[in-house]
Amino acid sequence: MPITQNNQPVLVYGAYGHTGRFIVAELIDRGFTPVLAGRDHGKLHAASATHGGLEFRVASVDDSFALDRALNGVAAVINAAGPFATTAAPVFDAALRARVPYLDIAAEPDVVSATMQQNAARALQAGIALAPAIGFYGGLGDLLATAAIGDWPQVDKITLAFALSSWKPTTGTRLTIEAAEKRRGGRRLAFSPKGGLELRNDAAPLAEWDFPTPIGRQSVAAEFVTADSVTMSHHLNTRAINQFMTLAPLKDLGDRDRSPPAVVDARGRSAQTFLIEALVELGKQQRRAVARGQDIYAVTAPLAVEALCRLLAGPRPWRGAVTAGALGDAREFLDALAPRHLTFEAHQSRSLEVQSTHP
Numbered sequence: 001m002p003i004t005q006n007n008q009p010v011l012v013y014g015a016y017g018h019t020g021r022f023i024v025a026e027l028i029d030r031g032f033t034p035v036l037a038g039r040d041h042g043k044l045h046a047a048s049a050t051h052g053g054l055e056f057r058v059a060s061v062d063d064s065f066a067l068d069r070a071l072n073g074v075a076a077v078i079n080a081a082g083p084f085a086t087t088a089a090p091v092f093d094a095a096l097r098a099r100v101p102y103l104d105i106a107a108e109p110d111v112v113s114a115t116m117q118q119n120a121a122r123a124l125q126a127g128i129a130l131a132p133a134i135g136f137y138g139g140l141g142d143l144l145a146t147a148a149i150g151d152w153p154q155v156d157k158i159t160l161a162f163a164l165s166s167w168k169p170t171t172g173t174r175l176t177i178e179a180a181e182k183r184r185g186g187r188r189l190a191f192s193p194k195g196g197l198e199l200r201n202d203a204a205p206l207a208e209w210d211f212p213t214p215i216g217r218q219s220v221a222a223e224f225v226t227a228d229s230v231t232m233s234h235h236l237n238t239r240a241i242n243q244f245m246t247l248a249p250l251k252d253l254g255d256r257d258r259s260p261p262a263v264v265d266a267r268g269r270s271a272q273t274f275l276i277e278a279l280v281e282l283g284k285q286q287r288r289a290v291a292r293g294q295d296i297y298a299v300t301a302p303l304a305v306e307a308l309c310r311l312l313a314g315p316r317p318w319r320g321a322v323t324a325g326a327l328g329d330a331r332e333f334l335d336a337l338a339p340r341h342l343t344f345e346a347h348q349s350r351s352l353e354v355q356s357t358h359p
Helices: 018-029 041-050 064-071 084-098 109-126 136-149 171-184 227-235 247-252 296-313 330-337
Strands: 009-013 033-038 056-058 076-079 102-104 129-131 155-164 188-192 196-200 206-210 217-222 238-246 273-282 285-294 342-348 355-357
Touching: 009 018, 009 064, 018 033, 018 041, 018 171, 018 296, 033 041, 041 056, 056 064, 064 084, 076 084, 076 296, 084 102, 084 109, 084 171, 102 296, 109 129, 109 171, 109 188, 109 196, 109 227, 129 296, 136 155, 136 227, 136 273, 136 285, 136 296, 136 330, 136 342, 188 227, 188 238, 196 227, 217 247, 227 238, 238 247, 285 296, 296 330, 330 342
Parallel strands: 009 033, 009 076, 033 056, 076 102, 102 129, 155 238
Antiparallel strands: 155 273, 188 196, 206 217, 206 355, 217 238, 273 285, 285 342
């Protein structure tokens, strides 16, 4: 069962953004009192009015005094403002000064890795939780892999396979991609549990993957690195991590149409559907977990808020860097989101084959 709260104030930085609006609504549903924050007074005022006049606080990431005022009196902060290469460090620093838990929904693997490496010890010393990448990328895959592993102390390999029906990027996603491409100089990220992230000049290989029905066998981009590689390797013992993504949504990212995802239901979701399969292998044994749902931006909100509930509900405060999969029982976490936000299932002993191809 989802954990409910009693009107605790939680700052949402980037509250008027596409995903920030989902987070605000989810916080209200779960019994929190959102405090809206960002740099644009007009957008904050409009977002506040949508919910009957929520408190809002104007603060730019380059104004530490304004950030400190924004975090005054809140129980935690959720950073929903990308690009996180720009916002993660100053908002976390403000959370550190305020001594409150910091969560974000960053999806950039290199930014998430840097956030954890640079700030885990600082958060531990300050006695606060640092929970980056708690959304769809970084959170959900980590949860699925953790749930699939169960009582195994280590595994030989973790594979995450993503099947998105489409991927209409938000303005924030576009800005994040543009910033990442500039930062990486056109190179792509690759990941290994031993060596971490590295930049490569070659093209990502292609492969075939047998997804559960009704999706079936699909061509996929191999070595598709998401923040899940960083979060999983933080607390799971594995020799290898593989990630695959179906090709159609990757083509959508290059669409010149800059309109936001079209809303198709009363909850503000788009028609996009997703399936993530986590396969873990130990010798000849296999376990898998699968999540299905609608709209990767919308599902980020319940992931972040459920993580927040777990951070605040424990008998002792969480300290240091923590990921979604490490916040208690991963299956219970996923069950708390079902069936309203996603469906979840776990199985054992599935035989599958991955065949590599090349462009």
